[in-house]
Amino acid sequence: MTALTKESVLFESDLMQVRGLTKRFGGLTAVDNVDLNISTGQIHGLIGPNGSGKTTCINLLSGVLRPDEGSILLDGRELANKPTHTIAGAGLARTFQNIRVFGRMSVLENVLIGFNQSLGYSLLDVLTLRNLKAERKLREEAMSLLSFVGIEDKSSALATSLSYGEQRLIEIARALALKPCILLLDEPLVGMNPTEVDRVVVLLKRMRDQGLTMLLVEHKMRVVMSICDQITVLNFGRHVASGCPDDIRANPEVISAYLGESHGIRKRTAKS
Amino acid sequence: MKNISFSVVVATLILVAIFVPMTLSSYQLQIAVMVGIFALLALSLNLLSGYAGMISLGHAGFFLIGSYVSAILATRYGVSFGVSLVGAVAVTALSGLLLAVPAMKLSGHFLAVITIAFGLILHLLAINLEFITNGVSGISGIARPRFGSWVMSSDLSYYFMVLGFVATVALLMAAYVRSGYGRALRALRDDELAAGCMGVNITVAKIHVFVISAGIAGLAGCLYAHYVRYINPESFTIDISIRILIMVVVGGIGSIWGSIIGAFVVYVLPEALRILNDYYYLVFGFVVILLMMVLPGGIVSLIPGSSKTVNNISAGRGYRP
Numbered sequence: 001m002t003a004l005t006k007e008s009v010l011f012e013s014d015l016m017q018v019r020g021l022t023k024r025f026g027g028l029t030a031v032d033n034v035d036l037n038i039s040t041g042q043i044h045g046l047i048g049p050n051g052s053g054k055t056t057c058i059n060l061l062s063g064v065l066r067p068d069e070g071s072i073l074l075d076g077r078e079l080a081n082k083p084t085h086t087i088a089g090a091g092l093a094r095t096f097q098n099i100r101v102f103g104r105m106s107v108l109e110n111v112l113i114g115f116n117q118s119l120g121y122s123l124l125d126v127l128t129l130r131n132l133k134a135e136r137k138l139r140e141e142a143m144s145l146l147s148f149v150g151i152e153d154k155s156s157a158l159a160t161s162l163s164y165g166e167q168r169l170i171e172i173a174r175a176l177a178l179k180p181c182i183l184l185l186d187e188p189l190v191g192m193n194p195t196e197v198d199r200v201v202v203l204l205k206r207m208r209d210q211g212l213t214m215l216l217v218e219h220k221m222r223v224v225m226s227i228c229d230q231i232t233v234l235n236f237g238r239h240v241a242s243g244c245p246d247d248i249r250a251n252p253e254v255i256s257a258y259l260g261e262s263h264g265i266r267k268r269t270a271k272s
Numbered sequence: 273m274k275n276i277s278f279s280v281v282v283a284t285l286i287l288v289a290i291f292v293p294m295t296l297s298s299y300q301l302q303i304a305v306m307v308g309i310f311a312l313l314a315l316s317l318n319l320l321s322g323y324a325g326m327i328s329l330g331h332a333g334f335f336l337i338g339s340y341v342s343a344i345l346a347t348r349y350g351v352s353f354g355v356s357l358v359g360a361v362a363v364t365a366l367s368g369l370l371l372a373v374p375a376m377k378l379s380g381h382f383l384a385v386i387t388i389a390f391g392l393i394l395h396l397l398a399i400n401l402e403f404i405t406n407g408v409s410g411i412s413g414i415a416r417p418r419f420g421s422w423v424m425s426s427d428l429s430y431y432f433m434v435l436g437f438v439a440t441v442a443l444l445m446a447a448y449v450r451s452g453y454g455r456a457l458r459a460l461r462d463d464e465l466a467a468g469c470m471g472v473n474i475t476v477a478k479i480h481v482f483v484i485s486a487g488i489a490g491l492a493g494c495l496y497a498h499y500v501r502y503i504n505p506e507s508f509t510i511d512i513s514i515r516i517l518i519m520v521v522v523g524g525i526g527s528i529w530g531s532i533i534g535a536f537v538v539y540v541l542p543e544a545l546r547i548l549n550d551y552y553y554l555v556f557g558f559v560v561i562l563l564m565m566v567l568p569g570g571i572v573s574l575i576p577g578s579s580k581t582v583n584n585i586s587a588g589r590g591y592r593p
Contacts, residue, residue, distance in 0.1 A: 088469055093470075100465065103463075105455070112455055113456070116459075123448075123453060135450075178470065
């Protein structure tokens with residue numbers, strides 16, 4: 001609780017603006033001229049059928065993949081084609097769909113990695129043992145992030161010894177340690193049981209209440225519709241629709257994207 | 273607290289390292305000095321392999337550079353020991369960039385092959401660049417360190433100097449790997465992509481670790497050259513690289529004490545087995561295999577309380593998620 005409120009000032013950023021984002025893999029255009037506007041303090045849903053380019057989008061935004069075309073503005077700063085650590089330093093944090101915790105490090109150390117760009121001490125301080133006080137402060141901060149996500153009792157365990165649900169919580173705590181202005185969540189609810197899902201939904205709402213902007217890729221529609229302020233729908237790498245959850249639910253193009261073209265056509269012919 | 277028993281073992285080891293050498297024969301003392309020099313090499317490789325996850329099978333190459341730079345500075349230019357030491361460490365550290373560059377693109381087996389090539393090439397250069405290295409005849413007449421009018425001619429005083437360097441390097445390395453810089457190395461070892469996304473500058477971290485690791489090996493090379501006083505290319509073959517790797521793994525990969533203990537065991541064991549004549553390498557190999565099967569976390573995992581370094585649990589077969 002404490003750790004986030006302190007940084008809530010940092011969370012106040014302008015929206016993220018993505019223009020004409022395109023990524024081709026050989027002949028396949030995985031992401032095709034996608035625009036995205038994310039407002040400050042909102043949970044922005046990114047949905048679409050399997051293979052519609054959602055994860056590719058997250059990989060492009062976080063610098064894991066380099067876009068072929070397009071611009072990514074975060075707080076007015078161009079992030080397209082920048083290396084991952086620069087993008088992380090600019091305030092964009094992410095989690096991974098297929099969990100990527102640092103397996104041979106403790107849970108606490110996983111979170112501490114997030115402070116890497118703001119250690120508060122230099123290499124010279126380390127070699128003269130003058131970093132210990134700053135280090136202790138970082139550990140306290142990391143602990144408060146772990147208690148924010150609710151796994152502080154596991155802080156000294158090996159990261160991979162935790163359950164999948166808990167490992168996703170490590171990823172969230174670790175991402176928060178970057179003090180991001182936007183957090184990209186790539187299917188954070190996969191492999192979780194209903195209790196864990198409810199816990200994470202509460203957590204995400206609390207993060208939003210404290211001013212954190214999020215881009216949420218998720219397949220659990222009930223959750224997406226209930227917590228997202230805005231939703232963007234992709235299909236075959238193209239932008240299909242954007243709007244609030246109610247508009248998206250009623251949008252015929254979205255329905256046809258999810259249920260298939262023929263279904264949409266049949267529905268339309270039946271009406272006429 | 274289980275840390276107490278760990279401290280007791282460590283304190284005992286330190287006392288042994290300080291007092292036992294005073295009672296050793298000159299042959300045993302020579303071995304003790306070489307153990308210290310190899311402990312530095314094992315620490316150097318451990319930083320690279322145990323913490324940053326990059327296997328090097330060419331560490332004898334860095335050892336060679338440090339030795340030759342020292343030898344050439346001392347014999348050809350007659351510089352003092354201090355200058356020779358700084359020169360050897362600086363040049364070897366810079367040579368670390370030679371491997372840092374391919375390590376940007378390659379990892380795992382591919383990087384291991386590159387490091388083998390690195391070691392082989394340096395060995396060949398030492399043989400063939402005769403105008404610099406004096407070829408297979410090697411360089412002789414390297415002076416023992418001299419401070420004012422006092423020459424460090426006794427093996428015991430040399431041993432204590434090496435011990436001082438080992439202790440200093442081990443302490444600084446412990447501080448380094450526990451800091452944010454060391455965490456960055458372990459993060460890129462576990463998952464390079466995720467480390468980048470968490471703000472770790474992979475390029476900078478890899479340059480750091482190669483330069484520091486090479487620098488430590490250069491220090492070992494300098495201490496070696498000034499100790500044996502005669503070096504030739506045959507002291508820096510791939511055999512040495514492999515032996516350093518065995519020290520790191522047998523001692524406990526990712527553990528600083530492990531490297532020191534590993535250097536001791538792997539250097540002393542063959543000497544102790546010499547009575548077996550032709551069979552001693554066979555027995556030595558068998559013991560190493562046995563150790564790896566029984567103690568995948570290395571000998572250091574025998575010390576109670578040492579498992580607080582997460583790496584021990586996770587080394588080799590002992591790793592259970």
